[in-house]
Amino acid sequence: MMACAFSGTAHAQIGKRFPSERKVVKDPVTGTMLTFLTSKPHGDSKIYPTHPQWTSDGKWVVFRSRLAGGEALAVNEQTGDIVQVSEGGYTGMLNLARKAMKLYFMRPDSNKGRLQIVEVDLARLFADSAAGTMKAASEYQRVAGITPLGMEAGGDMALDADEEWAYFRVGKDEASKHLAPGVKPEQPFGPRGMGAGPNGIARMNVKTGEIKHVVSVPFQIGHIQANLFNPGEIVxxxxxxxxxPQRTWTVKADGSGLRPLYPEAPYEWVTHEAVISKDEVAMAIMGHRKIPEGAGGVGAPATDVGGANPGQDAAWGPSGTREKPSGLAIVNLRTREMTIAGQTPSGSGLWHVHGSSDGRWAVGDDFSRSVYLIDRKTREMITLTTGHKDTAADHPHPTFNADGTKIEIQSAMLSEDGRTMNICIVPVPEEWLKRK
Incomplete structure (x- = not known):
């Protein structure tokens, strides 16, 4: 779902308003009051946990949907009003600025093979939409720059904390020009035939359109994200x-400091890293795979969380079992220390993870689509919500808001087909928020 970009011809005008679908539903298992900001089967999905979900004023949640023909939408958390915030389609990741009321994304240019980076003035857009005085899309959307032909730009664009530079992936030909001498491109790794390189990262100044190369590496790049609290730092x-073989990496915007973020062992399955504060990155060290028969001693039975779950293929190698420490890990970018905040006692273990920027909470989902909250000080863990249907089109992907008081997920709880997802807000329990 993350890699799948909603793009194409707009079916509605920017600023168009849609009726509220807001519903408050009590979780049937945990009793948590869930606020569904969308509740109809449009095929909604949230922005990936590596990126902000709320506008800088904290009032609107931006998401992806087919409600407006594949355009980006925003929903007001209090009123439930839904507003179209792009026109002309987009590709890749939606980027919300944390300081300005701006949205950035990529979309195909009229010249095939090139991409535009587009800036949307959300403050003007929301004001004119509410007043019924919408103007042409060009009054709200500005082309910040266009990538050169042959760069093969695309992927997970990320807006820097300074809100002046946007990072994006470049293809093999462009990356090869900057690859260090003697470095050999990696071959595909694992049963999906992915991972081969080289790939690179470039950056564009969204005020001037200037483009600079950041770094080239010998493997396929994914999940580019900026440290939203520290300008010039990329994960x-x-x-x-x-x-x-080595999942997580970090580099500076000028190309210096390239290194593994968390140097992993062959038996560790590391995934779904997300920058959560100025100095910290959350990630999952998976414990979702069976321990081979006899591994626990002569005649010991195999243990398994179910072959239908992802990642059970033997071709992935000796990793992802609970023979070694696993769970929701948090790595300090400065000291390089890693701690494990928690792990589910059974099942797949935590899969997509995040944390509050104040260091109080961590959150994760698992293969059952349940969402777990962890108090990082006491290590207490509770189930916030479950019943989101393991048949859902994707995982919940829990992501905290700026002040760490609530979490956005995507959920199929209300869907009749068991797959279609909606946008849902889960509160941190009031009694937890009162803790000192």
Missing amino acids: FCWETGGKS
Whole structure:
């Protein structure tokens, strides 16, 4: 779902308003009051946890949907009003600025093979939409720059904390020009045939359109994200569609400081890293795979969380079992210390993870689509919500808001087909928020 970009011809005008679908539903298992900001089967999905979900004023949640023909939408958390916030389609990741009321994304240019980076003035857009005085799309959307032909730009664009530079992936030919001498491109890794390189990262100044190369690496790049609290710092991954030889990486905007973020062992399955504060990155060290028969001693039975779950292929190698420490891990970018905040006692273990920027909470989902909250000080863990249907089109992907008081997920709880997802807000329990 993350890699799948909603793009294409707009079916509605920017600023168009849609009726509220807001519903408050009590979780049937945990009793948590869930606020569904969308509740109809449009095929909604949230922005990936590596990126902000709320506008800088904290009032609107931006999401992807087919409600407006594949255009980006925003929903007001209090009123439930839904507003179209793009026109002309987009590709890749939606980027919300944390300081300005701006949205950035990529979309195909009229010249095939090139991409535009587009800036949307959300403050003007919301005001004119509410007043019924919408103007042409060009009054709200500005082309910040266009990538050169042959760069093969695309992927997970990320807006820097300074809100002046946007990072994006470049293809093999462009990356090869900047690859260090003697570095050999990696071959595909794992049963999905992904991971081969080289790939690179470039950056564009969204005020001037200037483009600079950042770094080239010998493998396939995925999940480019900026440290939203520290300008000029990038985190990205070696993308294989599963276990990587070395999943997490970090580099500075000028190309210096390239290194593994968390140097992993062959038995560790590291995935779904997300920058959560100025100095910290959350990630999952998976414990979702069976321990081979006899591994626990002569005649010991195999243990398994179910072959239908992802990542069970033997071709991934000896990783992802609970023979070694696993769970929701948090790595400090400065000290390089890693701690494990928690892990589910059974099942797949935590899969997509995030944390509050104040360091109080961590959150994760698992293969059952349940969402777990962890108090990082006491290590207490509770189930916030479940019943989101393991048949859903994707995982919940929990992501905290700026002040760490609530979490956005995507959920199929209300869907009749068991797959279609909606946008849902889960509160941190009031009694937890009162803790000192």
